[in-house]
Amino acid sequence: MTDALDLKVVELAEFVAGPYCGKLLSDFGAEVIKVERPGIGDRARHLGPFAGDRPDPEASGTFLYLNTNKKSVALDIETEEGRTLFRQLVADADVLIEDRAPGELAAMGLGYDDLAAINPGLVMVSITPFGQTGPYAGYRAEHLNLYHASGQGYLLPMWAINLDVPPCQGPGYLGLYDGGMAGATAALAALFWRGSGGTGQHIDISVQHAMMHLERSQLRRYVDDGKSPNRTGKGRLLESLVECKGGEYAVVILSSQRQWEGLWRAMGKPAWGMEPPFDTQKGRSENYHELRKRLAEWAITVTQDELFHAVQAEGSAAAPILTAEGVFRSEQFRGRGHFTEISHPVAGTLEYVAQPTKLSDFDPGPKRPAPLLGADTEAVLGQDPAGRPELSHTGAI
Template sequence: METPVTDLPTDAAAAPPLKQLRVIDASSLVAGPYCAKLFADFGAEVVKVEPPRGDEARRREPFLDDRPGPETSGTFLYLNLNKRGVTIDLERAEGRELFRRLLADADILIEDRSPAENERLGLDYASLREINPDLIVTSITPFGQTGPYRDYKAYPLNTFHSSGQGYLLPMNSADRSREPVKGASFIGECDAGLTAAIATLGALLWRDAGGSGQHIDVSKQHALMHLEKSQLRRYVDDGASPNRTGMGRLLETLVKGKDGQYVVIILSSEIQWRGLFEAMGRPTWGAEPPFNTQAGRSENYPELRERLQRWADDHTADEIFHMVQGQRSACAPVNPAESFVNSPQIEDRGFLHEVDHPVAGTLRYPGRPFQFSNVAWKPQRPAPLLGQHNAAVLGDELGLTPQELVKLTEAGVI
């Protein structure tokens, strides 16, 4: 009998799937570094290239013990796990020459400068292709490489709202007049980084099947819009903007348990309602008009919401979750950080890993959201100190002598 794939033994010594790849991460903050981190999680050798002053993420909170410092930013520490790091000033001709030498034998470059800036520096794709025809260049910018907005700068807040996603939030606000809000933290940036990683893997497969290197043009605006097709497409289909509050129709609703924690309950189908109805103990009002039909519940949503909340007032969020799920209906607790971190599911899957950092100390980091059946995984190295691997990468691998490294350091090139 053939052995099921899920029964394959996990081999701690097995090579990760992308171990043969060399990736140069010349991006900053979140989207590009997150894209590069995904390749590092697959085992690729990722070299992070920062300006001598450091990636902007080093200056972003949260900071360990609320003490700002280039080596204590939680944002930087997470996004650059498993990478080596060098410093190169690309504004200097000597720096650009070092950078080109790094790219000569690289498989992938991930970068996020504007098209005009790359052209000014001679680092546009046409120039880089002459150095390495097999190089895959993934450019992640707010609005893409073409169009009237191609050279516009934008912060995560700008790109998130430019996609239309912000307009849809909060979908279930009881107050129809509430202003749109931004998605939590850097979620939009991570979405763009994930999109870039998928596109880069596709280009890699094509190249390794006999193709060549190519330029991947990732628009953060388009990446975010692509993930919210169900509501935004309404305007494309019928010219009508979506109802951003979600009132008057059933999708999901939030209730608060007696412990103060929230639970989201799905109400978008008759089957899901029947499960909730059973979990609530078959209340009389749920079997009578207007709440005994999907149309009636939708038309009387505000009152339905109030009745659901009165029921929830007698139960904790965890009790509500298990009662509704026990009736094969969809429900989920809205976990605060402490509930997530201390979840038995997280513990059982070994999702959090301790990593020692020479400055930040020992911290727990999220692992990969997936597991290979025959390859064990744990972080291989902490995020690099600023310029930590200059000697190893620029010296040992590119051939610069210690004296040359000292001169470049003194000149501010590295």
């Protein structure tokens, strides 16, 4: 196995988007130093979920997942002493990840131009709801706002029976993870460019834009057709959601004649499947609602697992809609080593999701637990609070 990446990353970010960007880099071996407010820390520490519903800022499931392999420095950049120490921390960093409102760091003398003056090679990744420019740049937003502002909310639920079913928000903080992934990808691209003779640069990530970018294949249909995509599936013969025995769900694919023939065989070759109007792709599309009804009548007679394996065995495609329990007992995930145990001094031993990538010469993924608040302040800054009472008194560390 190769050694860890020789990269120093400073993370001045909270909650999900910025920390996920840092997590992706830390899991691949970068040294990620997380700057947190003394005594308070990342707000994710206080939001949970908590095991047994017992709040503990050192045992938030959200924080524990997003901050594996990182170091924690308690540092208040609202103080002049804190800003001085922050500049020293960034002076030899490769990447700075930050999620403050546009202009906020510049007002403190910590904007990109200020930091680039002391570190020309710095790649600064700014992740904000709407980016650094545009009429919404100064707006605050939570995941709910961003999900619908991106267009993704309208597209869900994609298999709605009719448009009386209102749009919904994606689960968890899915869109914020999109923003974090965009930030990590852009940071690596900037580092490659710097390594080829370029300089550092400022990367502007809009979470709204990142979310919209991932749904462009559906949203662009407005440009093609002049009307919004229809999430009921009418006139869009690609797939169908069906309920299986036991109340679990699956998706069957209907995008071609070949896919249909495989599904038809898996259903036991019902006569109607090869009779008009269901014997052609055009006929199935024009009679999609009746087709869905017949698929539902078959699916409810088999379990999710039986449907999946039967369709796959016929060379067609189907996907089980896994519950949380289904994900954790999936033989495929277990077979790939998708989960790993890590011991934390407060939260105990927990199972974490590993990185999905498999590299032949490096084992990415979480190996160390999320840090306790300020656990690495002295080691990273060389500042012992007991030995620097003036810094402790001002709240800088």
